[in-house]
Amino acid sequence: MERILRIFLANGSFFTFFGLQIVCFWLIINYNSTQSEIASETWSLYGGWFRSGKDVIDNYLDLDEENEILLRENAQLRAKLPESYYDTTVDQDSIEDEARLQRFTYLATRVVNRTPYNPNNTFVLDRGEQLGVIPGQGVVGESGLLGIIDVTTSRYARAISILHLDTRISAGLKNKAFGTLRWDGQDARYMSLSDIPEYITVNPQDTVYTTGYSNVFPTGIAIGTISEIEVQPGTGNQLLRVRLINDPLRQDLAYVVQDLFKEELENLNTTE
Amino acid sequence: MRGNSLGANVGRFVLLFFLQVFVFRQVSLGWSGKEYLFIWLYPLFIAALPLRTPRPGVVALAFLAGLSVDIAYGTLGLHASAATATGYFRQFPLKFLEPKDGYKTKSTPEGRDLGQAWWVRYLAYVTVFYCVFYFSVEAFSPVFWQDILLKCLLSIPVSYLLSLILVSFLRPRL
Structure with missing residues (x-):
């Protein structure tokens, strides 16, 4: 001590x-x-x-x-848990109409991976080449658009989200005016629709639909509603701010739109 | 201001505290939103405490000095920590800078026995130790070693020179 x-x-x-x-x-x-x-x-x-x-x-x-x-x-x-299995059952749905030929089929998939939120969002679906998923096909959700298939493997496919700086989607209004829909990378709730001529009357809350011109999405799928109208001085065009009806970053279920006539239409487009 | 009486030490502390807080606090240079040059004068108080002060007493007084500067600067604990460490560290340079015949602890009127040369060396140790310790504690992580280094490189020479000038006026009796 x-x-x-x-x-x-x-x-x-x-x-x-x-x-x-x-x-x-x-x-x-x-x-x-x-x-x-x-x-x-x-x-x-x-x-x-x-x-x-x-x-x-x-x-x-x-x-x-x-x-x-x-x-x-x-x-x-x-x-042994169900999540460990690759689900081979195929849920395929299509627009049935006796009077017309089948053009689009829908393949139900799930989003299994996605990039963290950034200006170039992509996500991965659990369906691939085995079930006819090829690059260029559109992906839609229960409502609204999700993206476009970009890369495929035999079981999986990667899609670029509509919230991607490179995304260009042909979209229009009920009155057949159409333009290009793109995302500016700022706000995941809004996209902008450009190239709508200035003389077309547009009202807030008008719905924006897909035109189907690019053979990616069927015609007439609702994308969103117009929230702001801005005339671009000197171009004769107006820029519309579109509020999306869905949240593409949080959708889990997705449908791959398979266009049975795609090849035929593409031939037509590339013919001089 | 000479001598080692209680009054002299208190006076020295008050003077250094006011210089530090009201004059040299305004001096800080830096760029791109960060300040890199600071002037620390009050460690001189710790350095100049009489030799006969018991070592725990030096540490405790250094702590109090640091704490009062902290209160003025609004950085509670930072200066106290650096000052306490300096108070503890002081004994080492004192030990190996000791003159051959030892320190004359009996006061002589003018106190020339520890000349300017001795102070130049002694203050270098104290200032460098204080600055390195303070900026390390301020950064609080070795991750910021570049900031610490830069601040030390800029602040030490200025603080050191000013302390030297000041000590030649105060020339305390240790």
């Missing part, structure tokens, strides 16, 4: 220094916003490291083997 006391007295300055430093750091972390943020950030970064070190010690106490057995069992059980 006396020795401890002597050590304490001999190093009084160190203990004072150490104790006061603790007080200082407590003050810094509690009363300075920048430093407290850095401290919590550092803790979140290295806390994991600290905990994993603790785990190593725990495992060392003969839990390693036990864990391994449980992990394998888990993996086995997980493989």
Whole structure:
């Protein structure tokens, strides 16, 4: 006891220094916003490291083997869950009309992956070449448009979202005026419809439909409603701000639109 | 302002505190929204505490000095931390800068026994230690080592020179 006391007295300055430093750091972390943020950030970064070190010690106490057995069992059980299977049942729906030939068929798919929200959004569907999905086909949701197929593999397909800076969709109004629908990368709720001639009367809340001119989407699918009208000076055109009726970033179910006449129409388009 | 009496030390603290808070606080240079040059004068108070002060006392007084500067600067804990560390660190340069015949702890009227050359070396240690420690604590993460380095490189020479000039006026008796 006396020795401890002597050590304490001999190093009084160190203990004072150490104790006061603790007080200082407590003050810094509690009363300075920048430093407290850095401290919590550092803790979140290295806390994991600290905990994993603790785990190593725990495992060392003969839990390693036990864990391994449980992990394998888990993996086995997980493989048996429905999510682990690639669904091969095909839900295909089509517009049935006796008087006309079938043109569009719809293939039900699910969005299995998507990019984080950014100016160039894409998503992945769980249907691919096996079921006739090819690049250039449109993707629609329960309401509204979702995107256009971009790349395909045998089981999956990647689509560029309509919320992608490169997307151009032919869209028009009920009165047959049409233009190009694109996204400016700013607000996921709005797209802009350009190239509508200035002399066409447009009213707010008019519905914007697909024209079907590009053979990607069928004619007449509602895309959204007009929220703002802006005449572009000097071009003779007006720019319409379109409020989308769906939220393409949150749709889970999607239908791939397969145009049975696409090839034929494309031949026509490319013929000089 | 000479001597090592309680009054002299209190006076020195008041003077340095006011210079620090009311004059040199206004001085800060930087670019692109960040300040890199600061002038820290009050560590001189810690450096100039009498040699006979018990070491824990030096640490505690340094803490109080740092804390009062903190309150003026609105950075509670930062200066206190750096000052406390400087107060603890002070004993090391004092130990190896000790003259051959030891420090004369008995006060002599003019106190020329520790000349300007001695102060030049001693203050360099104290200022560098204080600045490095303070900017490290301020950045609070080694990730910002570039900022720390830049601030130290800019602030140390200016703080050091000003401290030297000031100490030649105050020339405390240790």
